[in-house]
Amino acid sequence: MRKWGYAALGTALVAAVLGTPVASAAGDQAAGGQQECRRAFDHAVWEDMDSYNKRDAARYRAIIHRDMVTVGRRGNVIIGYDANVNPVLEQFKVPYEFSMPWTVTHTVVEDCRMGYAILDAHYLEPSHGIDRHFTISLTLVRDHGRWQVVKDTVTDVVA
Template structure:
């Protein structure tokens, strides 16, 4: 998913992300439980990534995942998206990526997207990159999975 950085997320931040309200279309079915499941899936994606949890990360990624990276790089399919991230999990230095969900939409309890505000931080290397992340999730075989991820630099 993210070829540009990841890290541990504080419990309070993760809990806050789950509590972000979801804007649902008039045609949505499933009500609050669908919205909570979607919000939890977004949190699961980010939390598994930030904690370098390979099993959880693999489980949240859809087999047809597409990523558009911050420099326009394109990754198509499960392996092309998962394998580079699992390699990145092995880097020996410390980093973090605090994030906040700023907007979500869920449609008919089948697809939804979330816009996140994030900072990728590498203190030892003096790196602080500000991103907007757009995640699209689909409900496939009864569970939410990330099918598209777009990362955009936030221009100061």
């Protein structure tokens, strides 16, 4: 299957997840509920990035949705929980230092069911002289009362 076919499949998976009704408390629709929802979303984005930076496998596993789709910096598409999580857990085992400092540049949260965040990030490996500048787009869904990352797109920032 060509890359566009995988992308279409990934988009269909995200649409299926987003189309699934999610029960929410009546208070979620009120202004106070929306603020709490936004705080929970922001915390989930932080949880995803912090668990990666701290190489915390349990936290990282917990923030990833079972239907996760990643579009990598070279256009590769990775579909499914294990296919997305296992390579990251392997990376956690490397003996050298790496980190990904990041800043959220834009966020949208809709009806406490889904949201996305655009991040400006740098993947750093100081011992290897690596500093890759990325734009990361994270799409999260609220499933069973928890925010989880369902789509991650990484794009090289060209200087």
